[in-house]
Amino acid sequence: MEKFSSRFKCGVSLLTAAILPLTSQPLQAAQDTVQNSIEDEIVLEEIMVTGSRIKRRSLDSPTPVAVIGAEDLAFSGKLNLGDYLSELPQLGSTFTTANSTRFIGTAGGSFLDLRRLGSVRTLVLVDGRRHVGSSAGDTRVDINTIPSDLIERVEVITGGASAIYGSDAVTGVVNFILKENYEGLTARAQYGLADEGPYDSYHLSLTGGGNFNDDRGNAVLSVEWAEESRVKNTDREFSSRRYRLVNNPDDTGPDDGIPDQFYRPNSGISFITKAGTIFFDLGSLMTFDPDGSVRDQVLGTDFGGFECMDCDFLDLDEVSDLRPSLQRLSLNGKFTYDLTEDISVFAEAKYVNTQTFNLGQPAFDFFGSAITIQRDNAFLKSDLAALMDDAGVTEIGINRFNVDAGRRGEDNERQTHRIVAGFKGDLGEAWTWEASYSFGRSTQILTAINNRINDRWTAATDAVVDPATGEIVCRVTLEDSDNSLLDGCIPTSIFGDGAVNAASEAWFNQDTIRRDTIEQQVASAFISGSVYELPAGDLDVAVGIEWRKDTSLSKPAPLDSAGLTFGNALQVTSGEIEVKEAFGEISVPVLKDAPFAESLMLDAAIRYADYDTSSDKNTTWKVGGTWQPISDVRFRATYSKAVRAPNIGELFGPQDANFFSVDDPCKTSELDLIADPARRSNREANCAALGVAPDFDSDYDQATLPGLSGGNPDLEVETAKTWTAGVVVTPRFLDGFSATVDWWQVTIDDAISSTDAQDILDRCVDAESINNIFCPLITRDSTDEITNILQIQANIAGLEASGVDFDITYNISGIANTDGMLSLKLMGTYLLYNRDFPFQDEPDNPDREDGELGDPEWLMNFTATYYSGPWTFNYKLRFIDDMLRVEHEDFEASPEEQELIHTGTVTYSDIQLRYQIRDGIEVYGGVNNIFEKNPPLPFDATGGDSGIYDNVGRFFYTGVTATF
Structure with missing residues (x-):
């Protein structure tokens, strides 16, 4: 992980030292350069705007497009594009660097999530073309693979765009536009340091x-190196506060004005500890001192439910990371060459290597999986032995959080290769065309650190004295075992924190490796131009075809596949999806320079897709238009049908063994609990139709029943209807001012989701008949007992969200009669609603997300940039609205469920100052999170919802850019 680090750190110092001596007196040309660059950005050119293959100006598009320029990225001071983009109001903070360790193999990844409706429903493009995914089983793109210094702008279209770009563009598209025809040489170095901790x-x-x-030709090569250090919870005061939400002993009941629960410091759970916790029928918990002797566990203030304060408790903050370390090497090349005046060839190539490292919780054992210790254990102290004898037991169970047996973690290396090649050109003055082919491959080598082999751990902790030698050995060593996995067993004590010896730890732990490979091929061609000149202007069309093939292979380590390790029992997942598509788009000018219609345009698009999977054939479409009654005001609206085809993981994920704790709804004892006669009668009829005897009453109560969980090759596409309607205001009397306000709505049907096992059973027999999607998932034997439950992905859920986006920009020249310029920008979203329907056939039972943690009603970014001569000053304010810490349903039922039930509003302030020393040489520095705003108690911003907050703290950075 450190092999590149020292040489590049040295490189930063050398580059800075080489550039600074070149400085001299500021050039007058510096002011002209700044002024010209601003004016260039204000000019609205006719370009290929995301969401259409017909050239137009961004404000003329019927679909809202938010544009983030390279300068905006530079002002942020962030090295991770995903961290910056997730702060945009339209995007959720679902997967940032800070909260990327929540799932296996995702550490360090940055996946974009428009509208917080799922990152798999956001399509990422580079120069309008698809990019190979970075996550096995799906097509999500890790934004770390995008070259930051080559970005010209980022365009975010926040409406369904499947008719233009195909599947996955349900909630929108994020398109990274890279620089074209680059000339010159630019070097940049930046260093940043957090105010608190070693980040x-x-x-x-x-x-x-x-x-x-x-x-006739142009070639560009860009090389980038970036590194971010690992941050542990204990490196920050706010993430090592040991606060826990516990039951309030002063609570007297509902509506008493007293919170049912409150936060208390130095609190945690007492039923499991690092030293080990024993449950005796002696009325108390017991634990161990470092020397292995047993003592009563300190319970301090007991809040019930094994929660206590100032006690012997499990401290999860001690063994968690806030952020993984990340190292990224990126090489990107672009090439164009004019073969003739009308035909050009282009090519792109990239290689990205990303390495991440993080540590988390160790393996643990409690209750049903507690460590079993026999009375003859060789490490057992006499005091515990006496207690066992007094209790008349020959074995005990120990709950233990095995920190001294090695923390688990991930060492993850990802490599991305991608090439693009094609031709483009003009056909006369009115037509342009392009044909391209791209191939991408992402590989991931995921090393699971300290992945415990469970049988070895059990054998090592079952230590006895060898009667022949008097030495302490594993019991299995004295037995005639045919399990070769246990050969060479090294015994260990587990009595007390620090008891596990290093030799035994090295024997029962193993670093296992999972290898993932994702490949994508795309061949596409389109032609765009004017087919006819109407009185109001040219009738423009674009038509094209596309072929795409995605493959994915994930191969876990054999020990993991066999279910022999502490981690999940993972199986090989593989599959491929091939699709052939044809698409068309038309833009019709209806009126121009007419009364109350300086312009009226109608647009439509359609796309036909033929999949080789269960998605089969489907059609998506979009209609929209713009109406400009006067030159200052333009109205726009779109309505579209979008789709998302199931990905490889959802279709071909292996159906792995699982166990479910459920009640059989056909048992007479369960039927007797139903108060509604109609519901009971309907359930009895369905149970009879399934062949279940009317007097059946299983011997299993809350039984743990076997089953399978995994993919479903019969999945169909998700469908979505999306609306947008808005207005663009560019008043002539206010030069430099523009404002857009857009209402949007996304409704997704047949969303792919899995169902809880108990819901599968209940919904089978509570439906009108047994002819539903749930009954075939249940298998019974000849005695009517359930023998298998199949928990698979299905098109059963629904999602819907709506809100209002606004973007207001005002550029003011000649501030205070000087040559300075002030640029003001306010971008925000007001969330009207965000609802999840676990079962779309129950529209009256939504799970509200709007206003809850992660989904604030108001999100706003305000920036002010002042340019004066060689100086540039930028200020950014980010506003996050107050949110509920609990579910809406829980809050409505009990507004006093807990103290601090609201998060409160949070604002972050960032500043940056840039100075152009001479033409081509610029230095800059800044501070993010100036006022050191920590996440609200007790969040550490590593969750999918709490990731909306910053956990770096006050961050200083400085850099230099040299252009020759």
Whole structure:
């Protein structure tokens, strides 16, 4: 993990030292350069705007498009694009660097999530083309693979765009536009350091390019290195506070004005500890001192439910990371060449290597899986032996959080290769065309650190004295075992924190490796231009075809596949999806320079897809238009049908063994609990139709029944209807001002989801008949007992969200009669609702997300940038609205469920100052989170919802950019 680190840190220092001596007196040209760059951004050129293959200006698009320029990225001071983009109001903070360790193999990944409706429903493009995914089983793109210094702008279209780009663009598209025809050489170095704790970051990049052969060709190469250090919970005061939400002993009941629960410091759960916890029928918990002797466990203030304060408790903060370490090397090349005046060839190539490392919780054992210790254990102290004899037991169970047996973690290396090649050109003055092919491959080598082999752990802790030698050995060593996995067993004590010996730890732990490979091929061609000149303007069309093939293979370590390790029992997952598509788009000018209609345009698009999976054939479409009654105001609206085809993991994920704790709804004892006669009669009829005897009453109560969980090859596409309607205001009397306000709505049907096992059973027999999707998932034997439950992905859920986006920009020249310019920008979203329907056939039972943690009603970013001569000053304010810490349903039922039930509003302030020392040489520095806003108690911003907050703290950075 550290092999590149020292040389690139040294490189940052050398580059800075080499550039600074070049400085001299500020050039007058610096002011002109800044002024010209601002004016260039204000000019609205006709370009290929995301969401259409017909050229137009961004404000003329019928679909809302938010544009983030390269300058916006530079002002953020962030080295991770995903962390910056997740702060946009339209995007959720579902997967940032801070909260990327929640799932196996995702550490360090940044996946975008428009509208918080699922990152698999957001399509990421580079220069309007698909990019190979970074997550096995799906097509999500890790934003770390995008070259930050080559970005010209980022366009975010926040409406369904399947008719233009195909599957996955349900909630929208994020399109990274890279620089074209780059000339010159630019070097950039940046270093940042957090005010609290050891977090720092480095960036070093070099981008060079130029024209050749009489300007017919252009080539550019960009190399980037970035590094971010690992941050542990204990490195921050706010994440090592040991606060826990516990029952309030002063609570007297509902509506008493007293919170049912409150937060208390130095609190935790007492039923499991690092030293080990024993349950005796002696009325108390017991634990161990470091020397292995047993003592009563300190319970301090007991709040019930094994929660206590100032006690012997499990401290999870001690063994968690806030952020993984991340190192990224990126090489990107682009090439274009004019074969003739009308035909050009282009090519792109990239290689990205990303390495991440993090540690988390160790393996643990409690209750049903507690460590069993026999009376003859060789490490047993006499005091515990006497207690066992007094209790008349020959074995005890110990709950233990095995920190001294090695913390588990991930060492993850990802590599991305991608090539794009194609031709483009003009056909006369009115038509353009393009044909391209791309191939991408992402590989991931995931090393699971300290992955415990369970049988070895059990054998090592079952230590006895060898009667022949008097030495302590594993019991299995004295037995005639045919399990070769246990050969060489090394015994260990587990009595007390620090008792596990290193030799035994090395024997029962193993670093296991999972290997993932994702490949994508895309061949596409389209032509765009004007087919007819109408009185109001040109009738423009675009038509094209596309072929795409995605493959994915995930191979876990054999020990994991066999279910022999502490981690999940993972199986090989593989599959491929191939699709052939044809698409078309039309833009019709209806009126121009007419009364109350300076312009009226109608747009439509359609896409036909033929999949080789259960998705089969489907059609998506979009209609929209713009109406400009006067030059200052433009109204726009779209309505579309979008789709998402199931991905490889959802279709072909292996159906692995599982166990479910459920009640059989056909038991007479369960039927007797139903108060509604109609419901009972309906259930009895359905149980009879299933062949269950009317007097059946299983011997299993809350039984743990076997089953399978996994993918479903019969899944169909998700469908969505999306609306947008808004207005664009560019008043002539207020030069430099523009404002857009857009209402949007997304409704997703047949969303892919899995169902709880108990719900599968209940919904089978509570439906109108047994002819439903749930009954075939249940298998019974000849005695009517359930022998298998199949828990698979299905098209059963629904999602819907709606809100209002606004984007207001005002550029003011000649501030205070000077040559300065002030640029103001306010971007925000007001969330009207975000609802999840676990079962779409129950529209009256939504799970509200709006206003809950992670989904604030108001999200706003305000920036002010002042340009004066060689100086540039930027200020950014990020506003996060107050949110509920609990579910809406819980809050409505009990507004006093807990103290601090609301998060309160949070604002972050960032500043940056840039100075152009001379033409081409610029230095900058900034501070993010100036006022050191920590996440609200007790969050550490590592969750999928709490990730909306910052957990780096006040962050200083400085850098230098040199352009030659």
